[in-house]
Amino acid sequence: MVKRYTSMAYKNADDMIFGTAVHPVKAELGLEVGAGYVTAEVNYAPRPEAGVSKEKLISEYRKLTTDILARAVQIGFPAVSLETEHVEQMTNNPTWGGEIAHVQKTILEEYHEEYGIKCGLRHTPGDIREDRDLLALIGGKYDKLMESFEAVADGGADFLSIETMGGKEILDYSILRNDVPGMIYAIGCLGGIDMEMIWTDIKKIADKKGRIAAGDTDCAQANTAMFIAGGLLDKNLAHTLAILARVLAGSRTLVGYEAGAQGPGKDCGYENTIIKAITGCPIAQEGKTATCAHADVMGNLTMQVCDLWSNESVEYHGEFGGTSVQCWSQTLNMDAALMNTAIQTGNAKVLRDMMCLSDKYRDPQGYILAYDNAFKVGQAIVKDGNDLYLRAKNAVVETIKILEASKKEGKLLMSRFEQNALADAKAAVEALTNESDSFMSDSLAKYKAEEPRFKPEANYKF
Amino acid sequence: MDIDPTKILVRYNVQKEKAQSPEQMATEMFPKAEPARSVAKAIFEGEEDDVIEALEKAIENGANPIALIDDVLMPGMKIVTDLYDQGVIFLPNVMMAADAMLEGIEYCKETAGTSPKPKGTVVCHVAEGDVHDIGKTIVAALLRAAGFTVVDLGRDVPVDEVIAAVKKESPMMLTGTALMTTTMYAFKEINDRLLEAGIKIPFQCGGGAVNQDFVASYELGIYGEEAADAPKMASAILAGKGLAQLKDQFHKH
Structure with a gap:
């Protein structure tokens, strides 16, 4: 059994600030996260042709790691953290991921020893728990995934993370049908059940190996919703529904911390402001520096309370200013330097509020993820923290309430589409039961009948 | 601290909204x-x-x-x-x-007890090694909505299986989606295998990490930036457009 959060780590939203967390964590090579300063977390992907063999992949990661560290000392940055999100070969062959972690850590050690630069390394095995057509969350692939965590921990990864996919088969079905109860079931309930299982085991590995179980992200679901929603003029999903998926992710990603994760939370978890408010754990975030990977409507706002500042992912290749990882790591580090200057000069809250306000009214997603509103969503989650269904539903209800209340202020303009989608969501949620057991059994019956890819007994032990 | 957001950003979706509702x-x-x-x-x-x-x-x-x-x-x-x-x-x-x-x-x-004459068949798949299939699901739904017959091979589809399906179904177009840079490499292999077999059909490729530069690097590749491009491309093929004309129309960058 995990220990559920039923209270907030911060008393007030205004107490949250970038670079400082209630519970900082320390990596092996001097880097502390959430201990009073912000650090860049550089993310990258190998070139497509590097995936053909282990040797080519190792060579690719050796080159890009060296590039990042070389640029960091050239420009004079005091710290840097790296994140390696596995390509599937690295997780399916656990020794590959382990060897790459070792190669990277060795380079970090050399730079740390020579220059004193503080370094961290996160490895994020891919969630390989799938067969050709179906999720296979439990069984042989689960065991292989745990082997991968063991291997990267042995290789030297400080922070262990993953982007799990529990509930995705129902989310993919429901999000394309404006089905908000289905989203609650997929993200809040099924996602939460899977998170509890996997993070309990990741925590055991982290403890055994002396590493840090860092945290998850609802990339598979809430980011799917955010990407489908797209820009202001895209018509694939109302942004008011995308933010409902996101706040549900707040309830779901929290389960990792309830199972023992300590942060830094994963960069693409845009739900992380909610997570930090509840847990007090440090978080990574991405925004304007992730435009190399995707476009979204929050560029500055996501920096508001970050502890690591990331670029999501960039393919390793040449740019005019060096290799891509050098260019992006320099940009990240310069942002970190600005935030650290604000901290040192006593202007952190001013900068936080400026970054937040520059995006807050751009879109319903930014409005809810602004730290003051995200804090309120966190409070709604912990109010029924012991019940995965009720707390997920609370998050949705609170979000709808905040968005409706915004109309009085008049600063967040919503299109008729967005308002209609919100009204439909409200009607759907108001019709829901307050009894978890009946919601779970009704949903089970409904989605077993409607979605043939849903295998509840095999994947969620129902 | 607070701001007047109208000096900072423009909600073009609100500004451009049609006066009439969709229902009207x-x-x-x-x-x-x-x-x-x-x-x-x-x-x-x-x-x-x-x-x-x-x-x-x-x-x-x-x-x-x-x-x-x-x-x-x-x-x-x-x-x-x-x-x-x-x-x-x-x-x-x-x-x-x-x-x-x-x-x-x-x-x-x-x-x-019979079926109408099909408008055209499109084979859809997600690249080998890639299990992210919501983009392909949308592509397939939009093609069906436009009256095309879709043969959906699913996700993580080996190259051999794609080639076999194309030989069997003789589609007017093949689509491939991929989220990851490492898996999209399979598209090039499919292109080469189709050409070896003497099959020259448009191969629409899109999704997460896929970009126009990559797709334009192989002969049959037509970049589909959005899922909604798929039925437009199929209709353009029906109207007689060849590979060069399709590239001209859909390669916007």
């Missing part, structure tokens, strides 16, 4: 005659039961079930896809409308 615009587009009007309305609302009920009534009154597909169901769906293309309605509305229309088509086929 759709109502103006519905055919005047029955049963086309009732069927079109039921498709727009995504109400399968109402679609079937209207079709039942029409068949009882002597309508030919196969003719109803071309004359009633497809035009009804076209109203929905036109409104989507104009940015008036959202994708979930299209998905639900397509579900309702496809159920209507199945009902007509079962009732008639």
Whole structure:
């Protein structure tokens, strides 16, 4: 059994600030996260042709790691953290991921020893728990995934993370049908059940190996919703529904911390402001520096309370200013330097509020993820923290309430589409039961009948 | 601290919103005659039961079930896809409308005991090693909504299987989606294997990490930036456009 959060780590939203967390964590090579300063977390992907063999992949990661560290000392940055999100070969062959972690850590050690630069390394095995057509969350692939965590921990990864996919088969079905109860079931309930299982085991590995179980992200679901929603003029999903998926992710990603994760939370978890408010754990975030990977409507706002500042992912290749990882790591580090200057000069809250306000009214997603509103969503989650269904539903209800209340202020303009989608969501949620057991059994019956890819007994032990 | 956001950003979606609601615009587009009007309305609302009920009534009154597909169901769906293309309605509305229309088509086929002449077949797949398939699901739904027959090979599809399916189905177009840079490399291999076999069909590629530069690097590749490009591309092929013209039309960057 995990220990559920039923209270907030911060008393007030205004107490949250970038670079400082209630519970900082320390990596092996001097880097502390959430201990009073912000650090860049550089993310990258190998070139497509590097995936053909282990040797080519190792060579690719050796080159890009060296590039990042070389640029960091050239420009004079005091710290840097790296994140390696596995390509599937690295997780399916656990020794590959382990060897790459070792190669990277060795380079970090050399730079740390020579220059004193503080370094961290996160490895994020891919969630390989799938067969050709179906999720296979439990069984042989689960065991292989745990082997991968063991291997990267042995290789030297400080922070262990993953982007799990529990509930995705129902989310993919429901999000394309404006089905908000289905989203609650997929993200809040099924996602939460899977998170509890996997993070309990990741925590055991982290403890055994002396590493840090860092945290998850609802990339598979809430980011799917955010990407489908797209820009202001895209018509694939109302942004008011995308933010409902996101706040549900707040309830779901929290389960990792309830199972023992300590942060830094994963960069693409845009739900992380909610997570930090509840847990007090440090978080990574991405925004304007992730435009190399995707476009979204929050560029500055996501920096508001970050502890690591990331670029999501960039393919390793040449740019005019060096290799891509050098260019992006320099940009990240310069942002970190600005935030650290604000901290040192006593202007952190001013900068936080400026970054937040520059995006807050751009879109319903930014409005809810602004730290003051995200804090309120966190409070709604912990109010029924012991019940995965009720707390997920609370998050949705609170979000709808905040968005409706915004109309009085008049600063967040919503299109008729967005308002209609919100009204439909409200009607759907108001019709829901307050009894978890009946919601779970009704949903089970409904989605077993409607979605043939849903295998509840095999994947969620129902 | 607070701001006047109008000096910082522009909500172009609010500014550009049409004066009429989607329902008002759709109502103006519905055919005047029955049963086309009732069927079109039921498709727009995504109400399968109402679609079937209207079709039942029409068949009882002597309508030919196969003719109803071309004359009633497809035009009804076209109203929905036109409104989507104009940015008036959202994708979930299209998905639900397509579900309702496809159920209507199945009902007509079962009732008639025959099938209409297909408009064209498209084979869809997700690259080998890649399990992210929501983009492919959307592509397949939009193609079906536009009246094309879709052979959906699913996700994580080995190259051999794609080639075998193309040989078997002789499609007018092949689509491939991939989220990851490492998996999209399979597209190049498929291109080479198709050319080796003497098959020169447009191969629409898109998704997460896929970009136009990569797709343009192989002969059959046509970059599909958005899922909604798939039915447009299939229609352009039907209209006689070849690879060079398709690249010209869809390679926007």
